[in-house]
Amino acid sequence: MNTPSGHDGQTAPAVPASTAPPLTRYEWALLCSAYISQCVAFSFFFVALSSILRGNGAELADLSFIYLLGVAPALKFLWAPLMDRYGFGRWGHYSRWLVLMQTALIVTLWAMAQLKIGGVPPELAAGATGAAADMNEAAAALGGAGGTGAAAHPPLPWTGLMLGCLAMSFFTACQDMAADGLSTRLLSPSQRGLGNALQMACGSIGFIAGGGGVLALYEYAGWQTALMCLTVLNVVTLVLALFYREPAHARPDVVVRERMLDYWREIGRFWVRPDTGWRWAFIIVMLQAGVYMAYSVMSPMLVDAGWSFTKIGQVANGYGTALGMASMIGFGWLLRHWSLNRALHVILPAQVVGVLLLAIPLLLKTGALGAGLPEIAQGAAAAGGTAAPDGAAAAAGQAAASVAQTGGIGDIWITLGVAGFMMCYMPMGVLVSTLMMGRSSAHAPATDFSVQYGLYLAAGYGAGALGLPLAQRMGYAGLLALAGAVCVLMAVLIPVLHARLGRPPSAATARA
Known part of the structure; x- marks a missing residue:
């Protein structure tokens, strides 16, 4: 990516959204898979990861970094103009950003899958019985200030987790912008109602997969299997985006891209x-x-x-x-x-x-x-x-x-x-x-x-x-x-x- 898209003489004038042609089945499949990927990370952070780390003895204060991961996606509007401004020439614009971000997400998830995070504690598998459950109840009687029997668990790889989660948060925010930019340019006004409905439905699927799905897989197959399944889920979007030929009307107007300072x-x-x-x-x-x-x-x-x-x-x-x-x-x-x-x-x-x-x-x-x-x-x-x-x-x-x-x-x-x-x-x-x-x-x-x-x-x-x-x-x-x-x-x-x-x-x- 050396030159701004639209400044290489290769980009045709954008077709107004009102005259954009109907989406093909391939384009619907690409958008749906991207919508699923959008919500996986947040559900993984706030539902699955917080439960898994707490179950492996993490203190409550140690879990606070998870919520700080949401700050970067929340402030993505600060660098959104850069994605509108710069593209990949004749190769495309938003679809190429989508390929780049999906690749980065997949590499990040694969690296996080290699971290050593222990399996399910016996007290959770047995319904909180035994001595470890007594420790949990004693901590809860004090208001839940302690961990969950941290002495029974191996140390958690905090550095790797934090770096991986930070990267995952940033790449997800950028993927979200690329998917939203592509859908905004592709969907005509008559198709936006269906597009928004599909975004909500597919987002719900991603939310369930990243939270409940990861927790179930972790309990029965372990950390690595759960993370590799999330990786495969993102591979689907990558493959669809990789072979997609982005039409001219899906790229942002040159005039719009010149207004970053405004x-x-x-x-x-x-x-x-x-x-x-x-x-x-x-x-x-x-x-x-x-x-x-x-x-x-x-x-x-x-x-x-x-x-x-x-x-x-x-x-x-x-x-x-x-x-x-x-x-x-x-x-x-x-x-x-x-x-x-x-x-x-x-x-x-x-x-x-x-x-x-x-x-x-x-x-x-x-x-x-x-x-x-x-x-x-x-x-x-x-x-x-x-x-x-x-x-x-x-x-x-x-x-x-x-x-x-x-x-x-x-x-x-x-x-x-x-x-x-x-x-x-x-x-x-x-x-x-x-x-x-x-x-x-x-x-x-x-x-x-x-x-x-x-x-x-x-x-x-x-x-x-x-x-x-x-x-x-x-x-x-x-x-x-x-x-x-x-x-x-x-x-x-x-x-x-x-x-x-x-x-x-x-x-x-x-x-x-």
Whole structure:
């Protein structure tokens, strides 16, 4: 790649999207495989890897790097103009970027597969029985501050893991941009509805494969087999992209590629508008801070509760995600009839309910609620501006401890708690996208939306990275109490700040 695509005399003028020919079956197959690959990495990081490392004795604070891996993809809009600007001459543009990134991903996954990460601990395979399970319960009684019997596991290859995951995160972000750029140029307006539906469906397949699929393979066949299966999944996309001949209309216009400096200037101009500024930035950063803190400890808590890796993937990555997507669709329908202010007053308190649904059954199962319920009661009361009576909090703690001593709570309640948590927090994605579209200007809508959503994702991953070391120090109960208190505070504060923002440029989209 020595010259910008379009400056070598080889590139024909781009065909407008409205006159682009229908996609061939080969092009649909290429886009579907790319969509699957897009979601594999994030599910692998946040569901599979966190569970596997916790099951191999990792401390909670050591897992925080996983959430920092989401920052690079969230900020990919900063270097997206470079991919639009530079191509590979007559060989193509976005499809060649796709080949390059898929090759890098495959090499990275193969290298990570060579790392030595132990098999399934006996306590997980046997349902958390024996001396190791007793160690887990003792740690959980302190709020989950410790590891899972780290002495029984060989040392983890942290350096190799971190380098591999960083590379995987960056290459996935670039692959995502290449796939999105290609699909945007190939899909005509009449095909975009089907294209978006396929992106959601194939993304769900990738999410399940990277999370639940890897956990099941790891439990039954080990780390290397699980990672090699992910490698093969990416090889399919590479082969399809390698033999694809990118048509002229799939390449970006020369005029668009010359506007890189204008793009970066637009990013700065966005934040000085009356309808954005520090208030809107604060809202974006804090919308899901409490929820991400709670989500960060969900998989480690399920491991500490003695669940098998397969079961964790089935519930967190399967049932929970499916029900969460159903709630997103339902909430999207309600948004047709609600104002955005009303939606904020519904979805923000729903996040408080979601944290409670996740916390109570898991803390009861691990035995941590008996010691931690007074903290939760005091934390929620402090967020609401009241003081909880010490006697009532102590009585609640004794009652929870009694439940834990008599065998804890059934797994069905944990399953319902996880599903309820995801049903309560996932609709926020629909609302926040609607709010951001309303603040995207007519002359630069893609830039404005990318800037907002990138900050939103980076803040969420940052909150998750902060939650794990806090759980190490405060215990699970203390961290979940803090997460609930943050959700309560934001449910009160964010609607007030939102009401004080200036009128957005597209008032029809962002109605009050």
